[in-house]
Amino acid sequence: MLKEYQTVVNVQGPLLLVEGVSGVKFQELVEIELPSGKKNKGQVLEVENDKALVQVFEGTTGIDIPETKIKFLGKGIEIPLSKDMLGRVFDGLGRPIDKGAEIIADKMADINGAPINPYARSYPNEFIQTGLSAIDGLNTLVRGQKLPIFSGSGLPHNRLAAQIARQATVLGKKEAFAVVFGAMGITFEEAQFFVNDLKKTGAIERAVLFLNLANDPAIERIATPRVALTTAEYLAFEKDMHVLVILTDMTNYCEALREISAARKEIPGRRGYPGYLYTDLSTIYERAGRIKDKKGSITMIPILTMPEDDKTHPIPDLTGYITEGQIILSRVLHHQKVSPPIDVLPSLSRLKDKGIGKGKTREDHADLFNQLFAAYARGKEAQELAVILGEAALTDLDKLYFKFAEDFENRYVSQGEYENRSIEETLNIGWELLSMFPRVELKRIRDEYIEKYLPKKEEKK
Amino acid sequence: MKNGKIIKVSGPLVVADNMSGSKMYDVVYVSDYKLMGEIIELNGDRASIQVYEDTSGIGVGEPVYLTGAPLSVELGPGLLESIYDGTQRPLDVIRDESGDFITRGIQVHPLPRDKKWDFNPVKKKGDTVVEGDIIGEVKETVIVTHKIMVPPGISGKITDIKSGKYTIEDTVCIIQSGKEKYEIKMYQKWPVRIPRPFKEKMLPDEPLVTGQRVIDTFFPIGKGGTACIPGPFGSGKTVTQHQLAKWADADVVIYVGCGERGNEMTDVLQEFPELKDPKSGQPLMKRTVLIANTSNMPVAAREASVYTGITIAEYFRDMGYSVALMADSTSRWAEAMREISGRLEEMPGEEGYPAYLGARVASFYERAGRIIALGSDNREGALSVIGAVSPPGGDLSDPVVQATLRVVKVFWSLQADLAYRRHFPAISWLNSYSLYFENIEGVLKKEVGEDFINLRAEAMKLLEKEAELEEIVRLVGADTLSLPDQLVLEVARSIREDFLHQNAFHEVDTYASIRKQYFMLKNILFFYEKAKEAISKDVHIKTIRELPIMEKISRMRYITESKIGDLEKLHDEIDKEITRLINK
Ligand SMILES: Nc1ncnc2c1ncn2[C@@H]1O[C@H](COP(=O)(O)OP(=O)(O)OP(=O)(O)O)[C@@H](O)[C@H]1O
Numbered sequence A: 001m002l003k004e005y006q007t008v009v010n011v012q013g014p015l016l017l018v019e020g021v022s023g024v025k026f027q028e029l030v031e032i033e034l035p036s037g038k039k040n041k042g043q044v045l046e047v048e049n050d051k052a053l054v055q056v057f058e059g060t061t062g063i064d065i066p067e068t069k070i071k072f073l074g075k076g077i078e079i080p081l082s083k084d085m086l087g088r089v090f091d092g093l094g095r096p097i098d099k100g101a102e103i104i105a106d107k108m109a110d111i112n113g114a115p116i117n118p119y120a121r122s123y124p125n126e127f128i129q130t131g132l133s134a135i136d137g138l139n140t141l142v143r144g145q146k147l148p149i150f151s152g153s154g155l156p157h158n159r160l161a162a163q164i165a166r167q168a169t170v171l172g173k174k175e176a177f178a179v180v181f182g183a184m185g186i187t188f189e190e191a192q193f194f195v196n197d198l199k200k201t202g203a204i205e206r207a208v209l210f211l212n213l214a215n216d217p218a219i220e221r222i223a224t225p226r227v228a229l230t231t232a233e234y235l236a237f238e239k240d241m242h243v244l245v246i247l248t249d250m251t252n253y254c255e256a257l258r259e260i261s262a263a264r265k266e267i268p269g270r271r272g273y274p275g276y277l278y279t280d281l282s283t284i285y286e287r288a289g290r291i292k293d294k295k296g297s298i299t300m301i302p303i304l305t306m307p308e309d310d311k312t313h314p315i316p317d318l319t320g321y322i323t324e325g326q327i328i329l330s331r332v333l334h335h336q337k338v339s340p341p342i343d344v345l346p347s348l349s350r351l352k353d354k355g356i357g358k359g360k361t362r363e364d365h366a367d368l369f370n371q372l373f374a375a376y377a378r379g380k381e382a383q384e385l386a387v388i389l390g391e392a393a394l395t396d397l398d399k400l401y402f403k404f405a406e407d408f409e410n411r412y413v414s415q416g417e418y419e420n421r422s423i424e425e426t427l428n429i430g431w432e433l434l435s436m437f438p439r440v441e442l443k444r445i446r447d448e449y450i451e452k453y454l455p456k457k458e459e460k461k
Numbered sequence B: 001m002k003n004g005k006i007i008k009v010s011g012p013l014v015v016a017d018n019m020s021g022s023k024m025y026d027v028v029y030v031s032d033y034k035l036m037g038e039i040i041e042l043n044g045d046r047a048s049i050q051v052y053e054d055t056s057g058i059g060v061g062e063p064v065y066l067t068g069a070p071l072s073v074e075l076g077p078g079l080l081e082s083i084y085d086g087t088q089r090p091l092d093v094i095r096d097e098s099g100d101f102i103t104r105g106i107q108v109h110p111l112p113r114d115k116k117w118d119f120n121p122v123k124k125k126g127d128t129v130v131e132g133d134i135i136g137e138v139k140e141t142v143i144v145t146h147k148i149m150v151p152p153g154i155s156g157k158i159t160d161i162k163s164g165k166y167t168i169e170d171t172v173c174i175i176q177s178g179k180e181k182y183e184i185k186m187y188q189k190w191p192v193r194i195p196r197p198f199k200e201k202m203l204p205d206e207p208l209v210t211g212q213r214v215i216d217t218f219f220p221i222g223k224g225g226t227a228c229i230p231g232p233f234g235s236g237k238t239v240t241q242h243q244l245a246k247w248a249d250a251d252v253v254i255y256v257g258c259g260e261r262g263n264e265m266t267d268v269l270q271e272f273p274e275l276k277d278p279k280s281g282q283p284l285m286k287r288t289v290l291i292a293n294t295s296n297m298p299v300a301a302r303e304a305s306v307y308t309g310i311t312i313a314e315y316f317r318d319m320g321y322s323v324a325l326m327a328d329s330t331s332r333w334a335e336a337m338r339e340i341s342g343r344l345e346e347m348p349g350e351e352g353y354p355a356y357l358g359a360r361v362a363s364f365y366e367r368a369g370r371i372i373a374l375g376s377d378n379r380e381g382a383l384s385v386i387g388a389v390s391p392p393g394g395d396l397s398d399p400v401v402q403a404t405l406r407v408v409k410v411f412w413s414l415q416a417d418l419a420y421r422r423h424f425p426a427i428s429w430l431n432s433y434s435l436y437f438e439n440i441e442g443v444l445k446k447e448v449g450e451d452f453i454n455l456r457a458e459a460m461k462l463l464e465k466e467a468e469l470e471e472i473v474r475l476v477g478a479d480t481l482s483l484p485d486q487l488v489l490e491v492a493r494s495i496r497e498d499f500l501h502q503n504a505f506h507e508v509d510t511y512a513s514i515r516k517q518y519f520m521l522k523n524i525l526f527f528y529e530k531a532k533e534a535i536s537k538d539v540h541i542k543t544i545r546e547l548p549i550m551e552k553i554s555r556m557r558y559i560t561e562s563k564i565g566d567l568e569k570l571h572d573e574i575d576k577e578i579t580r581l582i583n584k
């Protein structure tokens, strides 16, 4: 028997304080009945003696002190899971919004999940071909990786994510895969872009969408990625599917968290974000991965917009400390019409090293990307120098690097939105670009690969 | 024992009353889920408890069970090759019990109870022993012999000692002291927050060779020393720590993954059984203990994990081994402290960290050292501690970095711009320092080469000169540089690219013995001497650049340890090629 309380004593921001309660548990799900009869959902943040502090997902608008009724439901936040979720659209708390039927639960699961035992993980090392050179060649994505896109407002991160979702394949394999899409506070248009793109390719049949849009309750966003990941875990580890999870925009998620923290009057960390933001984000990002003896996997691409394009802002900073690399978009490249405008130098995939090479991509891949990076970095330095001193002041060699950097951006990084390059193509473009250098400059490549792959220049007479 | 009653639950912090009779840092079990926790504040009969497991579903009025014992680790055969969580629960056993995801309230023994070890006594009946004396040995792995020691606080006469196969719970020795009779087993317990005792501490006097050129040659750490490696995300802290765990010439390695990624621990678990220790030729895992409390695992257990790790490390040190402990990342440990402190509503210090942050960091690193262990044989042990620090935005004014720099003697400064250029390890040669150079100079001179110290100094001078010259080039361009200065740039580049740069993922480059390092550097600097001479005799720098030896110098790193002789031959080639130019 669930007791009902009418003892709200304080409402502040998204929080309620209820008094005179007993038997309330930390993190318990709460039902709040407004005077209007509307029912909101909430969650217990703290219990002390006979008081419970509740965070209300839909916000506290319309809640009053005398009449609002509170019911503690004796369990955490759970969602029904089933394979029938594929092809469906839900709100940020997992309730259907596509006029389809309610989900008949194959099982119920708490959205907070539990940490994967590190001993049970299996190391991600299967190359995913995205068809994008800047990713496949230099920042290779592997199955089970969490690789965020750090973007800025107005940059084409959604297009990039959609292209990845469209083109991503594991070579030589036909396996069950699914896309789980969690939207936090993005606009209707942005969400529609994904929906349309998924529809166009027919991928919508294998997608599950959770949408919390800009005009939806902000606090609900705290649950959205967890709902999405609980679904992904079910599909991956119980239904053997390879799941790609796209979460956008993590910045809005973090802002919701900040709002709660401020309402609780916690000591703020940097820029007002709570000190536990790192730990909180890790309970989302670390849900990606592979597990020994399980067929499925969760690959995660969270998207975030960096406030003021600042990579040291706590949101990208703490994300980068948890994820396995990052793809960074650059406003400068975007203006130069390099598309996708991936800034390869600060971008990184940490799991690439075990996902590339012989039998996975090609034997020369590692040496090749080391060389390309080094050359591009030097080319960028030469370009900077040229800005100050003029191109003429560069040494001949630096002029060559200067030229290389330009070609590299235009021919390697830049490609069409529907251009799907094979890994061979990507590698070969790299070799072609390097062929402009004298051989001693190619220090990072083994001789045998130079012999084998470097396009031979015509002998000078 | 009596029970307390919960009056508050706030995340990992639980407050209970009716707790009189409990002590600070006692372990308690919370609610009927029996979640492990530790008392971190006492106020009247009220206790604040940090709980090592998820507290969802726990409420007011539920019981708290007292144990009366502090948070301790079990020390004995079976530690090596294990992977533990922050409170020494074996993760493989947890997986057997609860599946792929870690559920709550699982209680498992840290050391296997049923396994029989072959106990070889080294003392006999009638011998008098004191605390710390080795009474027997167990061949724990092919590399490490586990020494069974008389626990601190016990001494007397051996009235019985066994030989043969026993479990850790069997009594293998009885020590009598007056009326007191002690039954010694192969394992002991030790509270993690109290350093294990030793006789005497000494300064480090030999290098911990890591096989990493920038470290061993330029910023070495001594055996028993302390080092920190701060840097922004993606700059190479973890790869460097893994490299040290792989190649450092320590007898035992304790690797603490504190609040970092799950996959990084998996990586170690998959690689270490395959990789061979360069000294013994045996799998690295045979000398390794892993502590993994990843970022998504409970935050209070993360706080405990570094103490669990260092206590195990001290125990092996006490056996007379050289032990190296890596903690990745101490910032996550400090953040766990901050989170708990915030929930306790303590007065915050800088950036919300508790005021005692500096003291905790200092006393952690103070547990490192080269020591004379307890026991009558005066054996020497060493514990080197290397901590990664992850400051927000890579900003070194961060309180954790500052607190760390105040105590450690080696600073490996990772730079984002070097990492962007894929210059790895991205350790800055201009900002880093080591305060051990003088202590270990003698050993280096004797074992590597008399001129090693001078070579290092000369190379450093060239790198510093390069930084100055680059300033000039940035202002007025490269043309204005004199020929000797152009040569300096050329050689400094070679030091950076052919020596300091080291690819952790290349099968040969990943490790360079100190001798290989010495010959590599010697060749580069010999080239500099010869080239300087050539230039003074009007040989154009361009012709020098085109010599085939240039390419050979850049490939020295790929020469395997068994062919170090080739490096010496290269010395002669450099001589020949440049002399030919001069004579032309
Ligand atoms: N010595 C090295 N050789 C080759 N690559 C390296 C080396 N050091 C670092 N890297 C590259 O840099 C990447 C990031 O390194 P690492 O994971 O150690 O960073 P980190 O400083 O630990 O970051 P975080 O703070 O986010 O954990 C690696 O995945 C690898 O690609």
Ligand SMILES: [Mg+2]
Binding pocket: B237, B238, B239, B260, B328
């Ligand atoms: Mg790391």
